[in-house]
Amino acid sequence: xxxxxxxxxxxxxxxxxxxxxxxxxxxxxxxxxxxxxxxxxxxxxxxxxxxxxxxxxxxxxxxxxxxxxxxxxxxxxxxxxxxxxxxxxxxxxxxxxxxxxxxxxxxxxxxxxxxxxxxxxxxxxxxxxxxxxxxxx
Amino acid sequence: xxxxxxxxxxxxxxxxxxxxxxxxxxxxxxxxxxxxxxxxxxxxxxxxxxxxxxxxxxxxxxxxxxxxxxxxxxxxxxxxxxxxxxxxxxxxxxxxxxxxxxxxxxxxxxxxxxxxxxxxxxxxxxxxxxxxxxxxxxxxxxxxxxxxxxxxxxxxxxxxxxxxxxxxxxxxxxxxxxxxxxxxxxxxxxxxxxxxxxxxxxxxxxxxxxxxxxxxxxxxxxxxxxxxxxxxxxxxxxxxxxxxxxxxxxxxxxxxxxxxxxxxxxxxxxxxxxxxxxxxxxxxxxxxxxxxxxxxxxxxxxxxxxxxxxxxxxxxxxxxxxxxxxxxxxxxxxxxxxxxxxxxxxxxxxxxxxxxxxxxxxxxxxx
Numbered sequence: 001x002x003x004x005x006x007x008x009x010x011x012x013x014x015x016x017x018x019x020x021x022x023x024x025x026x027x028x029x030x031x032x033x034x035x036x037x038x039x040x041x042x043x044x045x046x047x048x049x050x051x052x053x054x055x056x057x058x059x060x061x062x063x064x065x066x067x068x069x070x071x072x073x074x075x076x077x078x079x080x081x082x083x084x085x086x087x088x089x090x091x092x093x094x095x096x097x098x099x100x101x102x103x104x105x106x107x108x109x110x111x112x113x114x115x116x117x118x119x120x121x122x123x124x125x126x127x128x129x130x131x132x133x134x135x136x137x
Numbered sequence: 138x139x140x141x142x143x144x145x146x147x148x149x150x151x152x153x154x155x156x157x158x159x160x161x162x163x164x165x166x167x168x169x170x171x172x173x174x175x176x177x178x179x180x181x182x183x184x185x186x187x188x189x190x191x192x193x194x195x196x197x198x199x200x201x202x203x204x205x206x207x208x209x210x211x212x213x214x215x216x217x218x219x220x221x222x223x224x225x226x227x228x229x230x231x232x233x234x235x236x237x238x239x240x241x242x243x244x245x246x247x248x249x250x251x252x253x254x255x256x257x258x259x260x261x262x263x264x265x266x267x268x269x270x271x272x273x274x275x276x277x278x279x280x281x282x283x284x285x286x287x288x289x290x291x292x293x294x295x296x297x298x299x300x301x302x303x304x305x306x307x308x309x310x311x312x313x314x315x316x317x318x319x320x321x322x323x324x325x326x327x328x329x330x331x332x333x334x335x336x337x338x339x340x341x342x343x344x345x346x347x348x349x350x351x352x353x354x355x356x357x358x359x360x361x362x363x364x365x366x367x368x369x370x371x372x373x374x375x376x377x378x379x380x381x382x383x384x385x386x387x388x389x390x391x392x393x394x395x396x397x398x399x400x401x402x403x404x405x406x407x408x409x410x411x412x413x414x415x416x417x418x419x420x421x422x423x424x425x426x427x428x429x430x431x432x433x434x435x436x437x438x439x440x441x442x443x444x445x446x447x448x449x450x451x452x453x454x455x456x457x458x459x460x461x462x463x464x465x466x467x468x469x470x471x472x473x474x475x476x477x478x479x480x481x482x483x484x485x486x487x488x489x490x491x492x493x494x495x496x497x498x499x500x501x502x503x504x
Contacts, residue, residue, distance in 0.1 A: 079209035
């Protein structure tokens with residue numbers, strides 16, 4: 001597993017996403033309220049670009065007509081057929097045992113920390129003055 | 138636990154030649170048709186609007202899964218509805234997916250569902266000119282469907298004759314839910330014209346002609362309405378066969394678009410069984426119904442059936458006939474099928490060629 005710098009903090013506004021290519025793989029990076037999430041950019045159902053998907057909060061339904069938005073879960077919803085994947089685990093809402101959106105650890109590091117090592121930014125110029133989003137592949 | 142992770146990159150795969158038999162071009166508003174509408178009908182739209190037979194004329198019968206029934210990523214960056222901007226359609230779909238030909242299925246306005254027949258005929262005629270001007274004239278890969286007002290066959294035939302022979306049009310479009318079942322004799326003049334001009338009849342799910350999508354009333358949910366398109370298709374196939382349409386027009390070709398295909402074997406088996414016992418009621422049906430179905434009807438693949446065991450698709454294709462299936466995407470609608478992932482079962486290269494392009498090329502005379 002290698003860590004790759006993929007964006008500066010501030011480059012991806014909260015609620016938006018960025019498509020990056022790492023090791024030839026298209027990866028979608030999401031900023032959800034200041035936390036970052038990284039997914040392989042192809043939906044495991046039919047190949048839709050997850051980067052164009054939306055982050056949604058599932059509704060828990062106890063009986064017809066009664067529902068409550070889940071406080072503890074967020075899902076990534078594919079822009080095509082609406083398949084939903086747990087933002088933290090990538091598991092499919094409808095078919096968790098067989099379908100999973102591939103996700104990668106994402107984290108934030110300061111430029112000062114990065115230039116110190118042991119991690120090296122491979123292709124992304126790093127300045128000590130900024131914070132960066134990294135993913136691990 | 139098995140985890141399937143799809144990692145195929147379409148750019149790296151062998152390029153398929155694709156004929157997409159279901160692409161939806163859209164317009165911003167009815168006034169886009171003004172260049173081809175007389176002052177009378179332009180004013181009619183302003184004053185009266187459309188009069189189709191459902192509660193809310195300007196929307197669909199059921200709230201849809203996604204805005205504009207479309208993929209969330211299909212909204213053109215420069216504005217407008219999904220499917221309204223040819224350069225974006227080319228960039229997002231036609232070019233990357235290797236579409237050699239795309240068959241247009243404009244769904245609105247519904248000239249075929251208007252109560253005012255003259256208005257319906259005018260809308261249909263304008264919609265055909267709009268296809269030529271905005272789509273087939275600007276991208277030679279795109280082929281149009283001749284919109285007609287089936288409840289007024291004389292006008293429909295005029296419209297067919299106006300465009301027959303123009304290679305930009307490759308089929309005649311009828312709604313699966315017409316005033317009466319489509320096998321009824323009132324529609325035969327249209328089939329006669331289709332046969333005379335060598336044009337298949339394309340039946341894309343659509344039409345709000347006063348009938349609900351089920352025989353037992355209006356469905357409650359979109360998921361229910363979406364599925365009941367299958368019932369409409371079964372009803373019209375049964376009608377075409379048992380009314381003797383294919384005996385009268387032995388070269389008639391019918392394409393069912395977006396109505397599924399998994400039901401075809403069961404319907405064929407059942408009809409054959411009934412026919413064996415009750416054929417004296419319909420002596421004009423001279424052969425087992427399955428034979429007419431096998432010879433005269435084609436099916437587009439989207440939205441693809443996804444059986445739990447993907448290999449079951451192979452049985453279905455064997456039963457229906459590999460030469461009867463036409464690949465389609467339904468772009469830009471939300472239930473789009475991607476050519477790279479649509480068949481979740483291993484197919485030979487020959488089978489892929491058949492499904493993705495050869496069957497459509499043969500039927501529509503493309504290539």
